[in-house]
Amino acid sequence: MSPKIFLIEEENDTIIVSPLTSVTSLAEDHVQEELAALLVKLQADKIDRLVIDFSKVKYFGSSMLEALRRLWTEITPHQGKMVLCGLNDVTREIIHITAFDKLWRITVTREEALVEVHKNGE
Numbered sequence: 001m002s003p004k005i006f007l008i009e010e011e012n013d014t015i016i017v018s019p020l021t022s023v024t025s026l027a028e029d030h031v032q033e034e035l036a037a038l039l040v041k042l043q044a045d046k047i048d049r050l051v052i053d054f055s056k057v058k059y060f061g062s063s064m065l066e067a068l069r070r071l072w073t074e075i076t077p078h079q080g081k082m083v084l085c086g087l088n089d090v091t092r093e094i095i096h097i098t099a100f101d102k103l104w105r106i107t108v109t110r111e112e113a114l115v116e117v118h119k120n121g122e
Helices: 029-044 062-078 089-097 110-117
Strands: 006-011 014-019 049-053 081-085 105-107
Touching: 006 029, 014 029, 014 110, 029 062, 049 062, 049 110, 062 081, 081 110, 105 110
Parallel strands: 014 049, 049 081, 081 105
Antiparallel strands: 006 014
């Protein structure tokens, strides 16, 4: 059995996704299965608020960025919000270089992210 890639938690109307390891390839079956299950959950439960907590990973690459883009694409039609937290200097730089920090708010802590994801009109 493959190790779990994402820890999924729910807090009220928000899903918190915590990558547990660096995702190096979305082509791996177990990664695809976990991501597909999360996308189905977002659709079925009509979830439009996501917090992505990176505090358990030190690095990620283009595969994780693609996973984030897919999650974002799922919630965008419903004016969803996604906030990233727990980024270290390296992962924050990856988000900045790819200009995704223009799309998604970044906070230091999960608590700040949960507040941010519920702000209206920003």
